[in-house]
Amino acid sequence: MPIDMELxxxxxPTQYPMPPYPPKVITLANGKKMVVRQAEREDVPEILKSVHxxxxxxxxxxxxxxARLYGELLxxxxxxxxxxxxxxxxxxxxxxxVVNGRLENEKVGMSYHTLAIDRGLRIxxxxxxxxxxxxMEYLNQDSVLIVAESPIGFRRWMIEYPLEKTDIPHELGxxxxxxxxxxxxxxxxxxxxxxxxxxxxxxxxEANRHILFADDDTIRERIAGLKGR
Amino acid sequence: MxxxxxxxxxxIPFGRRDEDTLMDMLAYASLKAxxxxxxxxxxxxxxxxxxxGAGMFQHQSAIASSLVDRLSxxxxxxxTVENGPASGGSAVKNGLLAIASGYYDTVLVVGGEKMRxxxxxxxxxxxxxxxxxxxxxxxxxxxxxxxGMFTRLYMEKYGVTREMLVAVxxxxxxxxxxxxxxxxxxxxxxxxxxxxxxxxxNNPVIADPLHLYDACPVSDGAAAIVITALDRVKKSxxxxxxxxxxxxxxxxxxxxxxxDPTDLKAVTLAAQKAxxxxxxxxxxxxxxxxxxxxxxxxxxxxxxxxxxxxGEGGKAALAGKTRxxxxxxxxxxxxxxxxxxxxxxxxxxxxxxxxxxxxxxxxKERQVKNAQTGLxxxxxxxxxxxxAFVLRRVEQ
Numbered sequence: 001m002p003i004d005m006e007l008x009x010x011x012x013p014t015q016y017p018m019p020p021y022p023p024k025v026i027t028l029a030n031g032k033k034m035v036v037r038q039a040e041r042e043d044v045p046e047i048l049k050s051v052h053x054x055x056x057x058x059x060x061x062x063x064x065x066x067a068r069l070y071g072e073l074l075x076x077x078x079x080x081x082x083x084x085x086x087x088x089x090x091x092x093x094x095x096x097x098v099v100n101g102r103l104e105n106e107k108v109g110m111s112y113h114t115l116a117i118d119r120g121l122r123i124x125x126x127x128x129x130x131x132x133x134x135x136m137e138y139l140n141q142d143s144v145l146i147v148a149e150s151p152i153g154f155r156r157w158m159i160e161y162p163l164e165k166t167d168i169p170h171e172l173g174x175x176x177x178x179x180x181x182x183x184x185x186x187x188x189x190x191x192x193x194x195x196x197x198x199x200x201x202x203x204x205x206e207a208n209r210h211i212l213f214a215d216d217d218t219i220r221e222r223i224a225g226l227k228g229r
Numbered sequence: 230m231x232x233x234x235x236x237x238x239x240x241i242p243f244g245r246r247d248e249d250t251l252m253d254m255l256a257y258a259s260l261k262a263x264x265x266x267x268x269x270x271x272x273x274x275x276x277x278x279x280x281x282g283a284g285m286f287q288h289q290s291a292i293a294s295s296l297v298d299r300l301s302x303x304x305x306x307x308x309t310v311e312n313g314p315a316s317g318g319s320a321v322k323n324g325l326l327a328i329a330s331g332y333y334d335t336v337l338v339v340g341g342e343k344m345r346x347x348x349x350x351x352x353x354x355x356x357x358x359x360x361x362x363x364x365x366x367x368x369x370x371x372x373x374x375x376x377g378m379f380t381r382l383y384m385e386k387y388g389v390t391r392e393m394l395v396a397v398x399x400x401x402x403x404x405x406x407x408x409x410x411x412x413x414x415x416x417x418x419x420x421x422x423x424x425x426x427x428x429x430x431n432n433p434v435i436a437d438p439l440h441l442y443d444a445c446p447v448s449d450g451a452a453a454i455v456i457t458a459l460d461r462v463k464k465s466x467x468x469x470x471x472x473x474x475x476x477x478x479x480x481x482x483x484x485x486x487x488x489d490p491t492d493l494k495a496v497t498l499a500a501q502k503a504x505x506x507x508x509x510x511x512x513x514x515x516x517x518x519x520x521x522x523x524x525x526x527x528x529x530x531x532x533x534x535x536x537x538x539x540g541e542g543g544k545a546a547l548a549g550k551t552r553x554x555x556x557x558x559x560x561x562x563x564x565x566x567x568x569x570x571x572x573x574x575x576x577x578x579x580x581x582x583x584x585x586x587x588x589x590x591x592x593k594e595r596q597v598k599n600a601q602t603g604l605x606x607x608x609x610x611x612x613x614x615x616x617a618f619v620l621r622r623v624e625q
Contacts (some may be wrong), residue, residue, distance in 0.1 A: 029431040029442070031418025059247065120415055122431055130432070151348060194427040 237266025315609030317576025405567025476502025
């Protein structure tokens, strides 16, 4: 597709400076090590391969979350969203979860979506916590706006942290908006934010060598629990 | 009294079965058991359905009447049996008594529950309706809450440690990975749920001192057996399994009224009755399916049925004595912890699992070599209504 760079300069939003998220490793309940690291813009086409099969899973609103995440990542890839970032979890090189968000301004963050591709291991909880960690500890923001689309999200974020309601609307629309403040974050941190740094060299090398993707059927089984029996 | 044999057994994979109604699940499990029994033109005289919560979960009552019609078993007698989480065990008991008395010749017993139709907290509330309506429920007690208090007392009195509870969780979830019917087919690591700093998220406290992986999941599922008089059993490739012993006992509704809340008297009495009827001792049992809705219950029940002395069950679990190849293998199905706990199904599912074991049908990862006898304990309320069965393989 031809791109008019003069017009692009108008259409592409300016970006706030964003320091990188330092990678960490989290031990999961099954003993596997999940590397959490920041995705590069160039990783997006590969990440979308794992998001795509989730578009067709109604269970727990995976279809809605995946469709929106797909669009958000695509918009980031093609420079149509301001100050977006994406963190991902990898186990043995395989992509097991994706979270994203962006900066509304330098002090207020906008949480977008959390997609756990492997379930039953609290990967969503870990990655959401990593996202909040990024906003509070590395982007040094005052608050993050959050809205839940699924009952699981509501339970994990609004109740577990617990978040506070706010009148400030979230750009995803939906139900009531909530926000994480620095005070709430640092109270919740000891029980919700975990991980070790630095990532051991072998795990880091494996995660960076390539992003591996399970096949569509495996992803559907992991999420929907469709055992094929 | 006639001897009663199990000639057919079947179950469906437990888990979250959004695509099936409760009646679908009951029907699928029933058809598997009926097919397994190979009844031919032999009719079913009666159907007993163990179910605790269809009225609350599905707003549906008289499910036995519905099932018997769905299965085209009319005009067989049909009854729903509700006894909390021991509904399945009580349904098996009703079938047993009906055959033993000579009133019926062939009975289908089914247990099933569809709990994932509601959110986890609503399911927890439905299960909590079995607590005392004036002395317990209004104060917010739940079964996890009761189990937490019970665990704390057991730890203080008998020295049960967190490592012992974790040993039960690790064993049962590992066994679940070998059971295609299990709700949870995921092995855990001690590092991931206890030792590592990430365990605070992976395995959070749900009812102190119990953590997430000390509790069974909320499940959908169904299981069924077909029983008949032993003297009517035709020779077949699948050996019949004799219901050699049965016991049931009750205890006070509230925990606070018990002389010693750590003493599960109804478990002891039910198991004793079942073993006496079978003319066996605990040491004669080759494997057991115990009601591990919480890891502490597997430990406590293993002591109360007589496998271990009081205070030794946790140590035995930690030492591997309850694993496959150990002194007394317990919950090789994964137990409620991994197979899942659709409350009305559990008592029947335990029997089905023992039947598979005694027919020597399971893969080597789960099969007790040359298993001849098995024990089940189905724990209703918080130990206030308990059923136990001793099953024995019959050589033809």
